[in-house]
Amino acid sequence: MVPEVSRAQAFREMLRQKRLKVTSARLAVLEVLANSRHPLTHAEVQAVLKDQVIDPSTIFRNLHDLAEVGLVNRTELGDHVWRFELVQDNHAGSHPHFVCEDCGSVTCLPEAALELDAQRKVEGVGTISQVLLKGQCEDCADKAEPR
Secondary structure: OOOHHHHHHHHHHHHHHOOOOOOHHHHHHHHHHHOOOOOEEHHHHHHHOOOOOOOHHHHHHHHHHHHHOOOEEEEEOOOOOEEEEEOEOOEOOOOOEEEEOOOOOEEEOOHHHOOOOOOOOOOOOOOOOOOEEEEOOHHHHHHHOOO
16 A cells, blocks of 8 residues: 555645646545545545535535546446546546445446457447446345345
8 A cells, every 4th residue: 555645745746747736625635535445426525524624615626627637537327426536547547337226336347347349330339438337236135135
């Protein structure tokens, strides 16, 4: 695991490279996203940062700005709510997500989980920008099984 000091330094450098001002709010938002295993909504980021004095609109603007410069992926999973996740080596771009239809949990799937033949043309399909799988998560499936 990367030490916190060097991760903060890396965030500062990423912001500078994208010509964004380095602020405590931006660093806090990046830290929250880096610590998450799945995409977070604005409300979820806000809840994690509740003890810090950061206005909710500042959090939203920072999420939007970070997405605009490509440091954060912004995804809408069919419920009209944006979710944000830090662009990292293991999630360098768009990748498939799984949404549980029972509890609403979101799981990032590795790109290899769904292989699409990039060479094969499908009539009527230009470019695929997002893949979303829905079903029942392991926890909900376990609860639904008769004991």
